[in-house]
Amino acid sequence: xxxxxxxxxxxxxxxxxxxxxxxxxxxxxxxxxxxxxxxxxxxxxxxxxxxxxxxxxxxxxxxxxxxxxxxxxxxxxxxxxxxxxxxxxxxxxxxxxxxxxxxxxxxxxxxxxxxxxxxxxxxxxxxxxxxxxxxxxxxxxxxxxxxxxxxxxxxxxxxxxxxxxxxxxxxxxxxxxxxxxxxxxxxxxxxxxxxxxxxxxxxxxxxxxxxxxxxxxxxxxxxxxxxxxxxxxxxxxxxxxxxxxxxxxxxxxxxxxxxxxxxxxxxxxxxxxxxxxxxxxxxxxxxxxxxxxxxxxxxxxxxxxxxxxxxx
Amino acid sequence: xxxxxxxxxxxxxxxxxxxxxxxxxxxxxxxxxxxxxxxxxxxxxxxxxxxxxxxxxxxxxxxxxxxxxxxxxxxxxxxxxxxxxxxxxxxxxxxxxxxxxxxxxxxxxxxxxxxxxxxxxxxxxxxxx
Amino acid sequence: xxxxxxxxxxxxxxxxxxxxxxxxxxxxxxxxxxxxxxxxxxxxxxxxxxxxxxxxxxxxxxxxxxxxxxxxxxxxxxxxxxxxxxxxxxxxxxxxxxxxxxxxxxxxxxxxxxxxxxxxxxxxxxxxxxxxxxxxxxxxxxxxxxxxxxxxxxxxxxxxxxxxxxxxxxxxxxxxxxxxxxxxxxxxxxxxxxxxxxxxxxxxxxxxxxxxxxxxxxxxxxxxxxxxxxxxxxxxxxxxxxxxxxxxxxxxxxxxxxxxxxxxxxxxxxxxxxxxxxxxxxxxxxxxxxxxxxxxxxxxxxxxxxxxx
Numbered sequence: 001x002x003x004x005x006x007x008x009x010x011x012x013x014x015x016x017x018x019x020x021x022x023x024x025x026x027x028x029x030x031x032x033x034x035x036x037x038x039x040x041x042x043x044x045x046x047x048x049x050x051x052x053x054x055x056x057x058x059x060x061x062x063x064x065x066x067x068x069x070x071x072x073x074x075x076x077x078x079x080x081x082x083x084x085x086x087x088x089x090x091x092x093x094x095x096x097x098x099x100x101x102x103x104x105x106x107x108x109x110x111x112x113x114x115x116x117x118x119x120x121x122x123x124x125x126x127x128x129x130x131x132x133x134x135x136x137x138x139x140x141x142x143x144x145x146x147x148x149x150x151x152x153x154x155x156x157x158x159x160x161x162x163x164x165x166x167x168x169x170x171x172x173x174x175x176x177x178x179x180x181x182x183x184x185x186x187x188x189x190x191x192x193x194x195x196x197x198x199x200x201x202x203x204x205x206x207x208x209x210x211x212x213x214x215x216x217x218x219x220x221x222x223x224x225x226x227x228x229x230x231x232x233x234x235x236x237x238x239x240x241x242x243x244x245x246x247x248x249x250x251x252x253x254x255x256x257x258x259x260x261x262x263x264x265x266x267x268x269x270x271x272x273x274x275x276x277x278x279x280x281x282x283x284x285x286x287x288x289x290x291x292x293x294x295x296x297x298x299x300x301x302x303x304x305x306x307x308x309x310x311x312x
Numbered sequence: 313x314x315x316x317x318x319x320x321x322x323x324x325x326x327x328x329x330x331x332x333x334x335x336x337x338x339x340x341x342x343x344x345x346x347x348x349x350x351x352x353x354x355x356x357x358x359x360x361x362x363x364x365x366x367x368x369x370x371x372x373x374x375x376x377x378x379x380x381x382x383x384x385x386x387x388x389x390x391x392x393x394x395x396x397x398x399x400x401x402x403x404x405x406x407x408x409x410x411x412x413x414x415x416x417x418x419x420x421x422x423x424x425x426x427x428x429x430x431x432x433x434x435x436x437x438x439x440x441x
Numbered sequence: 442x443x444x445x446x447x448x449x450x451x452x453x454x455x456x457x458x459x460x461x462x463x464x465x466x467x468x469x470x471x472x473x474x475x476x477x478x479x480x481x482x483x484x485x486x487x488x489x490x491x492x493x494x495x496x497x498x499x500x501x502x503x504x505x506x507x508x509x510x511x512x513x514x515x516x517x518x519x520x521x522x523x524x525x526x527x528x529x530x531x532x533x534x535x536x537x538x539x540x541x542x543x544x545x546x547x548x549x550x551x552x553x554x555x556x557x558x559x560x561x562x563x564x565x566x567x568x569x570x571x572x573x574x575x576x577x578x579x580x581x582x583x584x585x586x587x588x589x590x591x592x593x594x595x596x597x598x599x600x601x602x603x604x605x606x607x608x609x610x611x612x613x614x615x616x617x618x619x620x621x622x623x624x625x626x627x628x629x630x631x632x633x634x635x636x637x638x639x640x641x642x643x644x645x646x647x648x649x650x651x652x653x654x655x656x657x658x659x660x661x662x663x664x665x666x667x668x669x670x671x672x673x674x675x676x677x678x679x680x681x682x683x684x685x686x687x688x689x690x691x692x693x694x695x696x697x698x699x700x701x702x703x704x705x706x707x708x709x710x711x712x713x714x715x716x717x718x719x720x721x722x723x724x725x726x727x728x729x730x731x732x733x734x735x736x737x738x739x740x741x742x743x744x745x746x747x748x749x750x
Contacts, residue, residue, distance in 0.1 A: 004551045007543060098534035102503050103555035104598065106522040308522070311506040317647065325647050355625035359618050360647045361484055362629040
């Protein structure tokens with residue numbers, strides 16, 4: 001059984017391994033340089049007592065490499081397309097299911113092997129990629145919020161990969177043709193993944209609300225994920241956007257933006273922010289990964305039942 | 313020996329096999345003591361149901377021309393009644409000469425066959441049954 | 442399950458047995474009320490026009506499709522997803538599915554992992570004897586060679602019952618003959634029971650010794666070929682009304698010309714009426730006559746004056 005899986009999918013495995021190797025080399029080289037630069041800059045600035053501006057002093061990697069790293073966000077979908085969707089659809093389309101399902105291996109064992117390997121490969125690849133990216137982003141994560149690159153590091157890429165592959169498998173088992181399965185997989189993947197990231201994720205846990213002085217720099221504690229901000233007037237009422245209140249300060253000669261903050265603070269304005277604290281990063285990773293793993297499990301169960309109970 | 317089946321001759325396949333074995337023995341292609349091809353050899357040669365071959369061999373056994381030896385094969389045990397191979401050969405040669413003459417006279421194969429059939433029918437209506 | 446569709450525990454003497462087997466796709470019955478019994482060791486021609494339900498029947502026998510009604514048994518076992526059942530059958534689907542990019546040898550290697558009983562070396566040897574390239578992707582082979590590979594794979598399982606769906610339909614006459622010869626060889630060697638479907642009985646007549654005729658989703662005929670030939674006769678005689686003929690005998694088809702009636706009749710004994718001229722039938726005649734019948738009637742045909750019957 002395993003030999004069959006290998007024979008049929010070894011090209012995908014080889015290609016994926018190659019792509020992973022290339023990515024690993026690029027990230028390991030640039031990542032080492034970045035980490036080194038960061039560590040030295042950190043030491044320097046600590047010596048001179050001013051680390052506030054550290055981020056802007058550092059070379060943060062080539063734009064192309066940043067793009068490449070950010071592009072890893074689409075890799076799980078690629079798994080769904082290249083491994084998930086064709087896995088059953090290709091057999092059904094070519095009619096080879098008739099061959100393999102009449103060998104002595106019962107269909108459920110065939111399914112378990114085939115799907116099991118595909119999921120394992122996706123999880124492994126997703127895990128390796130996420131680990132690389134997480135390591136590569138160490139200086140970035142220290143300087144910036146880790147929430148900024150939530151989707152490409154930690155454990156969620158593994159869950160996305162599992163979900164994408166399971167989705168492709170389930171859709172392929174119903175569509176029974178590769179091309180329609182690909183199209184529906186793309187559409188469904190995005191239709192699930194985007195709304196969860198945009199609408200659901202900010203509310204996984206109740207955001208923290210805080211009022212900060214306008215004079216201080218930055219909104220919310222360092223590393224946190226800022227969800228909303230609003231200006232509160234001296235009376236305690238929310239005042240809408242900054243421009244509606246600027247006349248107070250512009251007329252009194254505060255020209256530059258930084259000074260507007262001081263002016264507003266002077267007139268009793270404050271800023272209310274809601275955010276998710278940096279410490280919640282792993283809790284959020286856990287919740288989001290859990291959602292996609294559960295979805296993946298449901299899809300696999302569906303595909304299993306569909307494959308076993310529907311007429312071949 | 314090798315077999316050949318004519319699909320649309322109207323003669324059942326097993327009978328064609330019987331006739332061909334009989335003919336082979338008569339012509340001396342198969343001698344007494346020779347082994348007939350195995351059922352598998354025959355079926356892979358002419359794509360016929362194994363039971364057809366078995367039936368043909370049973371028929372030949374029934375006629376006493378061959379005998380089956382358990383686990384060894386089927387062997388020619390006796391020549392069919394009729395003249396010995398030398399006579400057969402002599403008759404064949406004379407027929408060949410006759411066919412040559414007929415062709416020289418302008419008869420095509422179809423006419424020759426028709427003529428032969430007509431003469432056979434006219435001469436002896438009572439065949440060995 | 443309907444009462445019609447229940448089988449008493451059948452003796453394993455029958456290779457294939459079905460009772461009230463039916464399959465419906467949506468509103469359409471692909472196969473209805475199919476009850477057949479095929480003894481072991483037979484080579485069965487499953488014939489019928491396209492769409493008669495041949496594929497549906499074979500797929501249900503192979504466990505690829507579930508019956509809507511009734512039940513099927515292969516060697517007394519219901520088609521199911523178990524190693525015990527699957528290892529008793531060999532199935533060759535229509536269009537001879539193989540993994541295009543794999544070679545015959547790779548198929549054989551893979552098959553070893555999918556079957557407990559597997560005669561891979563013998564399969565390769567057989568293919569090489571037929572000069573089928575075993576180290577080239579099967580997509581580069583001819584249709585006849587691919588069919589041989591697929592047959593070799595099905596036989597490597599050493600199945601007790603071999604189910605072949607239109608295996609020779611797409612082959613040229615030589616490849617067809619080679620395929621059937623290989624099949625007959627396997628039957629002679631392994632005593633495997635075979636069911637092979639075809640819309641042309643002519644291809645299969647010599648290799649098969651049993652016929653199941655499906656037409657309009659129903660079984661029209663299921664019998665030993667010799668028995669069929671023994672029990673059917675052509676009668677030609679002065680024209681008489683079809684109704685009278687049908688009253689007098691078990692007519693399968695009646696063809697009327699201006700002066701003559703020509704009847705294909707099913708009979709167990711000699712024909713007593715001396716006004717009929719009796720002649721023997723070929724299998725194809727019988728098959729065509731049964732195929733031409735509507736659901737359960739007699740085929741009737743009137744031929745124009747000038748036509749010969």
